[in-house]
Amino acid sequence: MDSVVSFAGWMPAGLQNAAETGTSVRAVIFEDDIAIWRGQDGLARAWQNRCPHRGMRLSYGIVRENRLTCLYHGWTYDGTGGCAHIPAHPDLVPPKSIRAKAYGCVETGGMIWVARSESSEPPPQISGTWMPCRTMQVNRSLTGLAEVLGTGKANLALAMGAWAGQLRVAGLQGAVLLAVQPMGARGAMLHACVTGPEDLTRASDWIESLRGHLERPIAA
Amino acid sequence: MSPDDFTASHWYAIGRFADFPEGLSRPLRLLSQDIVAVRQGKDVKVTRADGRPCMVQARYGHVWTTLMDKPRALYDMPEFLEEGRRLVTAGAIGVLCSGLRAVENFLDMAHFPFVHTGILGIEEHPEVEKYDVSMDAERDEIWATKCCFFQPMAAATATGGQITEYKYRVPHPYSTILYKTCPIREGAWDLIGLFIQPTEEDACIAHSFVLVFDESNSDTSLLHFQQNIFLQDRMILENQVPRKLPIDPRWEMPTRADASSIAYRRWLKANGVVWGTAKLAEAA
């Protein structure tokens, strides 16, 4: 049923610190398996999580400078996804047709946002300074932020599409930016950012209890 | 999905004789079917879920069975009859991928520097020189020969790395054997082999062996070496997408270094192998 929900616009794919400089990590959005990696230039990129050569997940890749090297055979891709080097044939200039499939990827509000390359929707722009707090996997498939708010002790201050919004949470000094990343049969990820370090621990406790509510069996 | 005729027509290794203790029934999977194996004296009996017996033979240190009443003959490995060789079997290791992916990975040299770093290759010497791939039409099997690759630990006695020569043989869709120049016996080859028990289209159990002339390493050290290498491969195999083997050349992009992989995929296709492969429509 969830697969009917299309991956049309920009979706949250993780907190900014999930992909540290020089690393590659895995993200799942609906059924899409995505590698997110950050070069030394500080830019995050999101690609389909398979090397065009033999299908190896690029989230296992090695980041050097601003290039990603597949762990399996060392095929190396530049920051735009073009294959730059095939170690088994050091003198070969790789054909232009060998490319990792890129997603749109922007960072705003302390989070990484991803869109399919064919999406024409403008990327999100979230004002203010947001600090990554917690990401939590929830064992329940979610259809949007609204479903989360129905159960948490929080008020929506500013909606940002179906999957994210700014909340006022009792006991916190600033607001919380909460985003839902649906993962099909794997449930969902909840990502939370806060406005300052004083709220980190309490926001973390709040999102833990929110998850507890969401995972509680629904009475028939 | 039931297996295509070619896949179904073969014998499959299901374990070593020692893995079947007297009187203990072991439920197993083979080609998406339930079978039960039990040792009775000097024999292992295998039956299907409906109680019909399967043929069984013991060869190459393993127990083999088949779901066919008239299977193809199991391929010959005359090296098993040679005096002075040592056989070490490494047990059964489950892998969440098509067994065809596991065979293809075994045929590949280009991953040595990245997956088996410091053991079978190093990043400073990644080049795969041209090698020969041929079909043995009479036996319907693939041979890759004159495969040369720089190996940092070619032998226990070697101080630096050196170019090592290999041959690869694929006599069966789920078996492959590596022949490696023997460091202590002129003109002889050491064998390392993989017998895959395909349990599902996208899951398998790998049985492996080494058959070597070696007077310096203990069985346990050969075993640890083998298992260490295979577990490095397992992490790759479980992270290839899709788990089944794509045999349409438009899907996964090969280079000259993949000549044996290309031949293997073509050979599977020519033999009508569908079970365990991914269709292009699934690529999405």
Place this chain on the structure above:
Amino acid sequence: MKLYDYVLSGNCYKIRLFMAFLDLDYEKVGVDFYPGREHKSDSFLAINPLGQLPVLEDNGVVIRDAQAILVYLANRHDPSGQWWPQADHAQFAQVVQWLAFADSITGTSSAARLHDMLGYDLDIVAARAGAHRLFRILDSHLSQQEFEGHHWIAGPSPTIADIACFPYTALAGDGGIDTFYYPAIQRWIHRLTRLPRYHNMPGINVFA
């Protein structure tokens, strides 16, 4: 020192890893844990009646249990005291607490790995669910540590608690347990693999 070792054992790897961090020389005695079940043989049971790996022998002292060996090595061979800080009673207790937690990770994540990899007959659903429960706790704890500017399980620098929890967390994928659900754990794994003299084992991606 002599370590009875199995190449695919995460518990043996705890010791190999710590030996590497401490830059210690030792002799490895390979045990055919699988498929030979040598750890259940009479000769091995004479060394460890529990029939478990690893076992360390040092000058006539025989120690079994990975956590106990870590404690022994830290006390005996780490003059800096970094790996098992004992001045602060609370931190001392934290380390002991997470050593016990590591054993629970073995009971779940390692069990799932033995099932998927070596065909052990056990309740795989329970093993994976148990591992996820523990990883949620670890991820939450590591997040809290990060809030306080700490990058390790028990304080500002790595301790034997980190080493004890590391192998079967980093190897969880071998048992079909996805760890990308836990970003703080991912960062911690990455930090640990970047420590000087880090020594890897198959199944752990040092680049992730």
